Amino acid sequence: MLKQLPHRMKMNMTLSIKKVFERYMASIGWDETQYDAAKLMEEWRHYLYNEAAWFAELDDAIKANPQFHEQLADRINEIIDQLVNEPPTDEQIAEINRLVERLGIDDFPYGCKLEAKYHIERLQHELKKKKS
Incomplete structure (x- = not known):
């Protein structure tokens, strides 16, 4: 069912998944012990119904189809798996x-590109505060 959606919509879906995951992980400071899949899904639902323009464009019959939501859940898991397994760049x-x-x-662990991005932004903010 997802495969039948327009390419633009699938791309926007992927970007939405990344955005919500990144936002959620930032909210818990990338502390894996604080990770709660139910809270992530709660944030996903909020985003889907309140911010995702692509979801508003979907036909109501597709939105009501359990197969669509099953495939979407699989896609979410796939994207998250890709994100947490993408190593940080040498530049990061x-x-x-x-x-x-x-x-x-002290140095600290970070495991993926997205987590490295979070820490860079956090540390840059800390450095700016320290200079002020």
């Missing part, structure tokens, strides 16, 4: 090392 690693050194803090 170098930037985190630079920021950690400038801030004089």
Whole structure:
């Protein structure tokens, strides 16, 4: 059923999944012990019904079809799996090392590109606050 959707809609769906996952993980500071799949799905539903233009464009018959939601859940799991398994870039690693050194803090673990992005933004914000 998902395969039959227009390419643009599938791309927007993928971007939505990434956005919601990234937003959720940032809200828990990428602390895996705080991860709650039910809360992530709650945020997903809120996003879907309140922010996702592509979902509003879907035919009501598709929205009501359990097969659609099953395939969408599979797609969510697939995208999340891809995101958490995408290694940080060399540039991200170098930037985190630079920021950690400038801030004089201990190094910390980060496992994927998206998590590295979160920490870079967090550390840059900390550095700006420290300079003020």
